[in-house]
Amino acid sequence: MSKQPFAHIAKRMADIEPFHVMDLLAVAKQLEAQGREIVHMEIGEPDFATPPAIIYAAQKALEKGYTHYTPAVGIAILREKIAEHYFSRFNTTVSPEQIIITPGASGALMLALGVLINPGDKVLMSDPGYPCNRHFVRLFEGQAVGIAVDATTQYQLTADMLAKQRYEDAVAVMLASPSNPTGTILSTTELAALNQYADKTSTHLLVDEIYQGLVYDSHIESVAGKFDNAFVINSFSKYFCMTGWRLGWLVVPQAYCREVDKLAQNIFLAPPTLAQYAALVAFETETTEILDAQREILKQRRDFLLSAIQALGFKVSVKPQGAFYLYADCSDLTDDSFVFCYSLLKEAGVAITPGKDFGSNQAAHYVRFAYTTSMDKLQLGVERIKAYLNSHF
Numbered sequence: 523m524s525k526q527p528f529a530h531i532a533k534r535m536a537d538i539e540p541f542h543v544m545d546l547l548a549v550a551k552q553l554e555a556q557g558r559e560i561v562h563m564e565i566g567e568p569d570f571a572t573p574p575a576i577i578y579a580a581q582k583a584l585e586k587g588y589t590h591y592t593p594a595v596g597i598a599i600l601r602e603k604i605a606e607h608y609f610s611r612f613n614t615t616v617s618p619e620q621i622i623i624t625p626g627a628s629g630a631l632m633l634a635l636g637v638l639i640n641p642g643d644k645v646l647m648s649d650p651g652y653p654c655n656r657h658f659v660r661l662f663e664g665q666a667v668g669i670a671v672d673a674t675t676q677y678q679l680t681a682d683m684l685a686k687q688r689y690e691d692a693v694a695v696m697l698a699s700p701s702n703p704t705g706t707i708l709s710t711t712e713l714a715a716l717n718q719y720a721d722k723t724s725t726h727l728l729v730d731e732i733y734q735g736l737v738y739d740s741h742i743e744s745v746a747g748k749f750d751n752a753f754v755i756n757s758f759s760k761y762f763c764m765t766g767w768r769l770g771w772l773v774v775p776q777a778y779c780r781e782v783d784k785l786a787q788n789i790f791l792a793p794p795t796l797a798q799y800a801a802l803v804a805f806e807t808e809t810t811e812i813l814d815a816q817r818e819i820l821k822q823r824r825d826f827l828l829s830a831i832q833a834l835g836f837k838v839s840v841k842p843q844g845a846f847y848l849y850a851d852c853s854d855l856t857d858d859s860f861v862f863c864y865s866l867l868k869e870a871g872v873a874i875t876p877g878k879d880f881g882s883n884q885a886a887h888y889v890r891f892a893y894t895t896s897m898d899k900l901q902l903g904v905e906r907i908k909a910y911l912n913s914h915f
């Protein structure tokens with residue numbers, strides 16, 4: 523007779539929340555299975571297909587039998603291509619040795635935090651911010667310190683704010699530009715001030731540049747090759763439309779190359795081989811022309827959706843300059859954005875993400891719209907929200 527099933531779930535799991543948007547997506551899928559048509563504005567993934575040249579390169583790699591492990595830090599030729607990209611696009615010199623290929627930006631975040639955090643170490647981050655960050659920190663037994671940000675600083679941390687909060691003992695500060703969920707960017711001046719603060723307090727900056735290719739109104743620079751002590755996170759997921767390929771990269775300060783390599787060997791063994799060979803053509807003009815044209819489409823969607831939701835009573839106090847999100851204050855429409863999102867999904871067939879996913883700072887007053895669906899669908903979504911609000915107010 524076997525014993526009763528048992529489970530020794532680690533205590534940390536109590537602090538690791540689900541990605542609420544995934545639960546919402548599951549409900550949306552159930553409704554679709556029942557024949558409902560849902561307008562998806564919840565998921566942070568481009569609706570565009572991976573460019574054909576990348577797919578073709580993967581097919582060729584498969585034919586050549588490139589199905590084995592690669593070095594844990596990725597194939598040398600891709601690391602060199604990324605270094606060339608930094609030079610040609612941003613005029614900065616990054617040694618390929620400092621470029622670690624990872625399973626998505628998620629893998630990059632995990633490696634960076636894994637080599638930095640001792641139990642109890644503080645890691646500073648904005649609230650609202652990308653949800654997984656605080657959970658990664660918890661996984662490594664660190665202490666995620668969410669700092670409330672609002673429109674006055676474009677929902678970004680500033681050097682001033684950090685100096686006032688007196689967290690000199692933190693090991694790292696996590697930044698994202700453009701950010702998820704707000705789409706706002708950090709100016710070159712503010713980044714320089716943050717870097718000064720970080721140097722002064724011996725804190726590492728972790729700068730997430732995953733949405734770097736998706737900036738609409740201004741030029742954005744990279745921190746890679748500029749700040750000696752910063753870790754830079756990037757990915758092929760968003761601008762390159764390769765979410766499912768699970769490929770990203772991390773730029774590490776020189777002193778961490780060997781440590782990150784060791785950790786990558788242990789956690790992942792290697793990043794996905796086919797995806798790496800496919801990504802070799804990601805920076806070719808043939809591909810970037812397609813991706814840049816798609817960025818224009820995203821910009822048009824942003825402009826449409828921003829004014830449409832403002833007309834409906836949502837408040838967006840900072841015009842997002844990048845990514846594909848609008849972080850909207852819905853406090854004139856509801857006191858509980860979580861309940862609102864589920865009600866909107868069930869009654870109106872429109873899926874958006876509750877603020878709760880991004881932290882606890884005024885989360886009940888915010889929702890995130892992702893304009894990762896066609897203009898027709900966005901228009902339909904807006905019509906449905908309008909009808910929903912008319913029937914409730």
Ligand SMILES: Cc1ncc(COP(=O)(O)O)c(C=O)c1O
Nearest residue numbers: 566626627628652702757759770
């Ligand atoms: C700010 C940010 N960082 C990291 C990630 C993880 O992306 P990846 O698919 O490259 O693992 C995401 C995904 O949404 C994100 O928004």
